Amino acid sequence: MPQPDRRPRLAAVVNVYQKLYHAQHIVDRFLDGYGWDGTYHMPPMDVIALYVDQVGPHDVSRERLLRHPTLKLYPTVEDAITLGGSKLAVDGIVVVGEHGNYPKNELGQTEYPRYQYFDRIVNVFRSSGRTVPYFNDKHLSWNYEWAQRMVSTAHSMGFALQAGSSLPVTWRIPSIDMPYGAKVREAVAICYGGIDSYDFHGLETIQCMVERRAGGETGVEWLQAYRGEAFWNAMEEGVWSRDLMNAALCRSHTLGQARPSFNDRFPTSGEMRELVKDPIAYNYQHTNGPRCTMMLMNGLVRDFNFAATIDGRPDPLSVQMYLPMPDGRTTLANFFSPLVHHMETLFLSGKAAYPVERTLLTTGLTAAGCESLFRGKRIETPWLNVAYTAPTESLYWRS
Numbered sequence: 001m002p003q004p005d006r007r008p009r010l011a012a013v014v015n016v017y018q019k020l021y022h023a024q025h026i027v028d029r030f031l032d033g034y035g036w037d038g039t040y041h042m043p044p045m046d047v048i049a050l051y052v053d054q055v056g057p058h059d060v061s062r063e064r065l066l067r068h069p070t071l072k073l074y075p076t077v078e079d080a081i082t083l084g085g086s087k088l089a090v091d092g093i094v095v096v097g098e099h100g101n102y103p104k105n106e107l108g109q110t111e112y113p114r115y116q117y118f119d120r121i122v123n124v125f126r127s128s129g130r131t132v133p134y135f136n137d138k139h140l141s142w143n144y145e146w147a148q149r150m151v152s153t154a155h156s157m158g159f160a161l162q163a164g165s166s167l168p169v170t171w172r173i174p175s176i177d178m179p180y181g182a183k184v185r186e187a188v189a190i191c192y193g194g195i196d197s198y199d200f201h202g203l204e205t206i207q208c209m210v211e212r213r214a215g216g217e218t219g220v221e222w223l224q225a226y227r228g229e230a231f232w233n234a235m236e237e238g239v240w241s242r243d244l245m246n247a248a249l250c251r252s253h254t255l256g257q258a259r260p261s262f263n264d265r266f267p268t269s270g271e272m273r274e275l276v277k278d279p280i281a282y283n284y285q286h287t288n289g290p291r292c293t294m295m296l297m298n299g300l301v302r303d304f305n306f307a308a309t310i311d312g313r314p315d316p317l318s319v320q321m322y323l324p325m326p327d328g329r330t331t332l333a334n335f336f337s338p339l340v341h342h343m344e345t346l347f348l349s350g351k352a353a354y355p356v357e358r359t360l361l362t363t364g365l366t367a368a369g370c371e372s373l374f375r376g377k378r379i380e381t382p383w384l385n386v387a388y389t390a391p392t393e394s395l396y397w398r399s
Contacts, residue, residue, distance in 0.1 A: 008091040008347050011049035011081045013117050015100035017061035022098040022137055023052075024060060025336040026343075030094070031068055034337045037399055043344050047071060049090060051080035053113065054100045077120045088128035092347035093121060096137040105142070107370040109196045114139075115146035122153055131159035133346045138165050139200050139363040140356075144383070147363045151356055162343065162352040163359040167201050167304060168208035169342060169396050170335040171322040173251065177212070177394045183311035184213040184290040186241055190248045191296055191304045195280065196370055202294040203282070203362040203369075205304045205321050211358060211390040215288045219385040223284040223365060225372035231279040231295075236269065239283055240293040247307035247316035254302040267300070275299040282369040287385070294369075338397040353395060357388035 010030065014023035027050070033042040050073050052061050065071055074080040083089040097114035104110050114136060125131045134154070140147035140163055154161035178184070187210050191202035211217045226234045235242070246266060249255060256275045257267070267275060280296040290308075307318040323335045342353040364384045372379045 008045040009049075009089075010045055010047045010092045010094055010347065011051070011090040012047050012094045012096070013051045013077050013080060013121070014053065014094075014096040015098060015102075015112065016054050016056065016059070017050075017052050017064070018056065018058045018099070019060055020333075022336075023096040025333050026094065026096055026137065026340060028064070029336065029340040031064060031071065034340065035334070036337060036341060043340070045092070045344065045347055047094070049074055049080040049083055051075075051077050077117055078124055081121060081124055082128075086127075088124050088130060088132065090132060092132050093134045094137075094343065095121075095135065098137055107196075107367075107374045109142040109367070109370050111142055115141040115143065115150065118150050118153075122157070125157065125159070131157055133160040133162070133350055133352075135343050135346060136161065136163040136359075138163070139366055140359055141363065142196065142367065144364045144367045147360055151360050154356065160346055160350055160352045161356045162346045162354070163356055164354075164362070165201055165204055166323065166335040166339045167204040167321050168354070168358070169338040171397045173320045173322050175396075175398055176317070176319055177396070178209040178308070178317065179310070180212050180390075180392055181214045182212065182313075184210050185309045185311060186244060186291050187306065187308035188240055188244045188248055188293045188295065189304065189306045190245065190252070190301055191294065192298045192300075192302050193296055195296070195373065196366060199280070199282065199294060199296060199369055200362060200366045201304060202296065203365045204358070205306050206292050206294060207358055207362050207365075208394075208396075209306055209308065209319075210286070210290055210292060211388075212394070213289065216387070216389045217357070217361065218286065218288040218387050220361070220365065220368075220381050221285045221287050221384075222378055222380050223282055223368040223372055224378040225369050226279075226281045226283065227373055228278060231281050232269070232273060234281065234283070240281070240291075240295075241309065244307045244309060244316055245295075247318040248305040249301070251305040251307075251318050251320040252301045252303050253320070256300045272297075272300060280373070282365065282372070284365065284368075284381075294365075335397075338395075342395060354391060355388045357386050358390075361386040
């Protein structure tokens with residue numbers, strides 16, 4: 001916890017700091033404020049230390065340093081969090097290990113150094129004899145064993161670790177939630193983007209809803225990925241519900257059209273094939289109930305749409321996780337505002353706003369999806385025995 005007589009001081013450790021990249025969206029909000037609750041909000045804390053791993057021709061961190069004299073750039077992760085000294089000297093740490101030029105492995109995963117940052121920071125925690133709250137943008141690591149180690153280390157050392165993306169906390173259209181304790185039978189999310197990136201967002205779209213089901217979260221037994229023709233065959237064979245697909249698609253604002261239409265906006269199976277050149281699905285089974293499917297359907301949608309079948313409800317529950325993108329005239333993606341808002345809560349209270357186990361599970365599902373695609377077979381996932389109870393209050397943006 002920060003000292004009560006001064007504002008909390010934060011260190012930011014980022015891969016790259018460029019316009020429209022995650023570090024700019026997040027760190028800029030701490031430096032320059034953002035719109036919140038109908039007014040302009042300046043966080044009651046200061047980013048005073050910055051480490052940038054890769055500095056390219058489009059870097060904007062140097063301009064931020066000129067505008068913010070209290071912000072200082074440091075040459076190493078350790079220097080940033082100790083302010084160039086030998087002991088931890090900040091009250092909170094922001095890690096944005098996204099974007100940049102990093103190697104890809106054979107599974108198609110980008111080997112971002114999120115765990116390496118964590119390991120170096122934790123070593124400073126140990127040598128300093130104290131810890132501070134820690135935020136990690138997006139999934140914890142491309143390596144699930146490392147992600148497990150991050151969570152277990154945070155628990156054993158007693159510091160709050162919060163992670164994930166904007167999907168669970170952004171606006172929803174309509175503004176609804178999964179009823180707490182609902183008996184969920186099946187859920188789907190129809191999204192867009194690529195693997196080891198937007199698939200994680202799609203999995204978070206599902207998880208922040210189904211984690212509220214009766215019995216809580218208990219983990220996932222197996223995952224089967226489908227791509228290309230295997231996707232279309234699985235859809236026709238009923239591996240996932242076509243009715244749920246339609247319920248999710250009805251929430252999309254970007255539904256593609258293969259033909260002019262004056263009545264039915266939903267494309268046929270043949271038209272979906274025409275629109276979507278490389279469909280991908282992760283179909284997986286939770287240990288205590290629902291079967292879930294995350295679909296990446298580039299060419300059909302450019303948003304994140306969810307639907308679920310619930311016992312006792314005649315129609316599916318469906319919703320869009322709304323992500324209004326920057327339009328070129330602004331550098332702000334508004335859906336980062338609720339993410340930063342909950343980061344503020346983390347740094348002020350010393351407690352995570354929502355369970356890091358959600359991100360641990362979606363991290364593991366992302367890794368399993370990449371592996372299943374690479375190996376072309378179902379992956380048994382006894383190691384995804386992630387159990388946790390979702391908070392009763394859902395923290396998505398309602399204003």
